[in-house]
Amino acid sequence: AQSVTQLDSQVPVFEEAPVELRCNYSSSVSVYLFWYVQYPNQGLQLLLKYLSGSTLVKGINGFEAEFNKSQTSFHLRKPSVHISDTAEYFCAVSPNFGNEKLTFGTGTRLTIIP
């Protein structure tokens, strides 16, 4: 079984400042890792994913994340945030051998302060 922990439920950040949203996972098998963004009253949009290879993955909207196997982390970063980045961000994990169920973290609400 897998589990995902997002330590910060809310993160306020000033516009144009950098941000890091933390995600740690637990799994007994190798996993795929994902970050999704959810705007109010909408479904989820994939920001980026780690499947294998380079531990630094780049996604849409200027976001990137780094997979750290020893720390079982997959933190999301953006060097300069914009008002439009205000949303809920979910980290998710799934096993990498064909069972495709996603396990989500509890989410981090990112609020950009003008």
Added chain:
Amino acid sequence: GAVVSQHPSRVICKSGTSVKIECRSLDFQATTMFWYRQFPKQSLMLMATSNEGSKATYEQGVEKDKFLINHASLTLSTLTVTSAHPEDSSFYICSARDAGGPSYEQYFGPGTRLTVT
């Protein structure tokens, strides 16, 4: 790109009635669809996995007789909440896997807000 739609986007129903939510893959075939439930300010909880042409697989604690899932075609899955009660009020989101794409990729619908009065 892969688009998933849900209908309706919002529905209000009276306690004791049933409501059907549709999930459609618009530009791809989906042999597998997933149904999630999201409570306010909480994460998505997987309710069931829907496979085309076969019975859905429900997660532990989800009442299969209350949440009826039908996946009759490669582009349509439906979730019917039977005898709805106020505690069933929630945001229901579906996702779909492209039959011709990688197994790890899920495309999410925009969600359906159900309010039971």
